[in-house]
Amino acid sequence: MLGPLFNILNGILGDFSFCVCYVEDILVFPSSKEKHLYHRCIVLDRLQQNGPAVLYDKCTSGTNEVSFLRFCITPKGVHPILEKVAAIQSFPTPSTLKALQEFLGMIIYHHCFLLAIAATLAPLYVSLKGKPKDLKWGPLQEDAFCDAKNAQSTAAESTLFVIRTDLISLVPAFTRHSGIWSAHQRRHLSTVAEYYCTLQHVPRKMNPIADALPRHIGRHSPWIGLQHLGRSPTKRSRLPHLSVGRTSLSMTLIPPSSVTSALRCIVHMHVEVVRSLPTSQEHCYLFTIIDRSTCWPEAIPMETATPTSCKSALLPRWIVISGIPDHITSNRGTTFTSQLWTSLANLLGITLHLATASNTPASGMVECFHRTLKADL
Incomplete structure (x- = not known):
């Protein structure tokens, strides 16, 4: 029943830019106290008009800190919920395969806060490789277990970072209606939306860093991937004329032996x-x-x-x-x-x-x- 409930709430409140719904949780995030009271009344009126009821005991209003999904959201940023971090820190050393699987599941729950956690947990996953019957625990696994706990306890709070782009149509991507985006664009936007970020427009002339790499490649590292041009003497003689004139394109010949490796794209x-x-x-x-x-x-x-x-x-x-x-x-x-x-x-x-x-x-x-x-x- 969670899927239909989510569709119902999203259909009722999905047009509000100050409100987010996920299954049975509703989060209202205004920019001021006055707007909070106004937006809260709008959300409650919309729910009353369409039927869903709200449990008063589960509601929290006018707070600077709220637990939503698996995150604790504050004005300083987003970080893991302290109760779940404490449960991981108090987890005993695994003595069975099931206990190890439980610990890995708890760590992966907050993987977005842990840098390079896959490399840290690699020795623990090796212990589960091949469907063993008994857990083999050694110094390598013990070090990985302790390092994972330390990484969880020292996970820094996420801070807001700004994505600057010269594509002005991308700036209102998170506030515009999702119906105008294709399925491919929605998948990419949903991935970006998982991070605590904002989009900011900058003119193309003020965005030289992003354009530096393609311009550098286009000017100084040109290459032509047509193997038959390197073999045909008649077309080879015409190549110098292609790189002369008022054009931003330029070509350089490469040995035919290196074309095969250059064209190998299935890696x-x-x-x-x-x-x-x-x-x-x-x-x-x-x-x-x-x-x-x-x-x-x-x-x-x-x-x-x-x-x-x-x-x-x-x-x-x-x-x-x-x-x-x-x-x-x-x-x-x-x-x-x-x-x-x-x-x-x-x-x-x-x-x-x-x-x-x-x-x-x-x-x-x-x-x-x-x-x-x-x-x-």
């Missing part, structure tokens, strides 16, 4: 298996692949979700056409932790990366592709 890709699909011609699974640099997706139908089926889908439909990638990221399912899949990666010289559970930065690209794919199906 890192994400793979996953989509299940619970209606059967079509005896196929009820999809093996999805998406390139990390070009965002090119592929969806290959399969009859089963075994490692053999995934191998048969990967080799002819991707590697034969696009080449062998350097890295492959997947979830920790039995398909991608099997001996067959690991042996195939070792044979082809591919480095496998297993994403942790509920880690959106690691698997968000393929999950967005799945969302669009299932909506079309």
Whole structure:
């Protein structure tokens, strides 16, 4: 029932720029005390007109500090809720696999406040690799456990930072109605909105830092990626004339032997298996692949979700056409932790990366592709 309730509240209060709704929580954030009283009356009147009731015991009004979702919001910034930090600090040293998984889940809950926490927790995740029956705890795991606790206790408060852009249409992005944005733009804006930031417009002439890198590359590091121009003597003789004249474009010849490495763009890709699909011609699974640099997706139908089926889908439909990638990221399912899949990666010289559970930065690209794919199906 949480989904329908969220849609109802968002439909009732979604047009207010001073109000945020998430499931059954409503946050009103005016800029002054007078506006707070006025905005609070508007929100209560709108709720009374449409039916939802508010429990008085759960309401907080006129405060400078409020706990909303997993954050404690104050005029100084955003930081973790102290009660949850205290629960992590008092967590005993894990003695079982389940206790270790509970501790990792508690730490990941506040991962946005912890710098490079994945590297700190790496020894703990190694202890869970391969589905062991007993927990192996040594000095390396003990140091990682203590470092994670220290990182949580010393997490600094988030301060407001300003994003300056010369694109004036981007400044009111967080206050304009979401219906005018495409799905791709909404995904990027929702990611930016998770940070405590504000957008500020600066003229293009006053924004030289952002334009310095592309201008520097365009002036001093030009290159041409057309291999046949380097081989054809007739077209090679015409190249000097292309770089002469009043133009910002310039070209330089590169050896044909280096073109192959320059054009190699399939370096890192994400793979996953989509299940619970209606059967079509005896196929009820999809093996999805998406390139990390070009965002090119592929969806290959399969009859089963075994490692053999995934191998048969990967080799002819991707590697034969696009080449062998350097890295492959997947979830920790039995398909991608099997001996067959690991042996195939070792044979082809591919480095496998297993994403942790509920880690959106690691698997968000393929999950967005799945969302669009299932909506079309």
